[in-house]
Amino acid sequence: MSLITQPFKALIIGSSGAIGSAFVDVLQNTPNCTEVIGIHRHSTISIDYQNPDSIAQAAVALAGHGTFQLIINTIGVLHSEKWMPEKRLESLNFDQLTEQFNINTIGPALTIKSFSRLLDPKYAMMVTLSARAGSIEDNQLGGWYSYRASKAALNMIIKTAAIELRRTKPNVALIAMHPGMVNSSLSKPYGGESMGQSPKAAAQQMLDVVKNLSIEQSGSFISHENEILTW
Template sequence: MDICRVQAVNTAIVIGASSGIAKAIFTELADNAEIEQIITISQKELVFNVSNNIHHHISCDYTMNGSGNSASNDANENIARVCLALSSIKGRITKVFICNGRLHSLNNQMSVHTHNPQTSKSPENLQIEPSTVLSPEKRLEDITPASMLSVFQSNTLVPMMWLQHLVKLVNGKQACIISVLSARVGSISENQLGGWYSYRASKAALNMLIKTSAIEYARRAKNTKLIAFHPGTTDTELSKPFQANVPEGKLFTADFVAQQLLTIHQGIEFNNQAEFLDWQGKTVQW
């Protein structure tokens, strides 16, 4: 595991760095003079076009292949090891982006993007097993325990494990914003269309965990602000099959989404409370 040794003051961490939105966030961070170091984390090696003086990549296997406690424990232990290895930059982190998520698999592709054309869902991605075939459920009969568990593992458990181990790492005097890619379909109060059972439920659970974690972070890492972020419908190669019904002007580039998120950061109030915000910076009802 290649861990950075640079004692930079302003460090940004991008988790789930292989996703389209994560890559765009990285580009924006690389152009930000205030960011002195960028750490990307994904399940495989990635190459970014930026000076190695400010960029360090970490490969971390946080998949939960198979079933049972052993797979979950392996992923959790790997995440814990990464956070422990980063202890030299404790309190120097200003931004964390958790970009993991999963909705479906298409043509057995290893990386899949999530997208909901009816409710402006955004693409996010997480490496999956080729044998896993997922599709958003349109009716109750489409639900299977295995597919629902798989979606929850990616959308809920993995981000939560990062929040679990990041709390000690981000604690310090320097203000830190943790942004977690969520989705408007995770809003219980705004659910008017139904369907997409596993994805909706996994994002609703994620939102609850973010909101609950913020209460504990307020005690243990008072310098930190947690955000559940709905990016809107984002144009990526893997989202193209779902773009036919996207209203005109509602299909965003990943670069635009990244710019919007970082602009939102500039006006964030550090009040030790979690917020659920969309790409415009508007509040989404939990």
């Protein structure tokens, strides 16, 4: 079974963002996607990683919509009004580390916990956007301490949960996905505007990869170009 051949329902978490909103657009024009729901901080059913209770509440509120065959979580943060990615050890600070881990690791982990019960036990994929910058082996440049560490920890959560679900929900896959460099407010200060691809092209490319994944690939770290990335 795959998402190419069967009708499927999709849920996009973080649908206010560049990549999240592009996923909604692309899925609305995907013939066998019968329904796509997007949620974000300000949607009717809202999810805010600064308020962890909102995660379980959103999952409960969505339960009436039945199960989903595809859930994609795009929430993530790299910089804020108060801080930019750290270039040196000297720049490490408690607030930035805490916020990056809250939004890039703890929020997505609790989302996997609460939203996995919305996945169709007969066949479903839950994709969480990670980043190649979170690969420990691929880290050649250093810097970006809290972003890299929070995405590396996210990858471990996904891998660990995938092992558990292989036993309890054998037809459900969890995937960590790197979207490539995409033009968005997240990447803009780092060349995303000139070097990144459009959110729509990235969403289409990732969807094409996801549609061809098998359940056996659960617990993998995969790029928008279908490359298996090292942890």
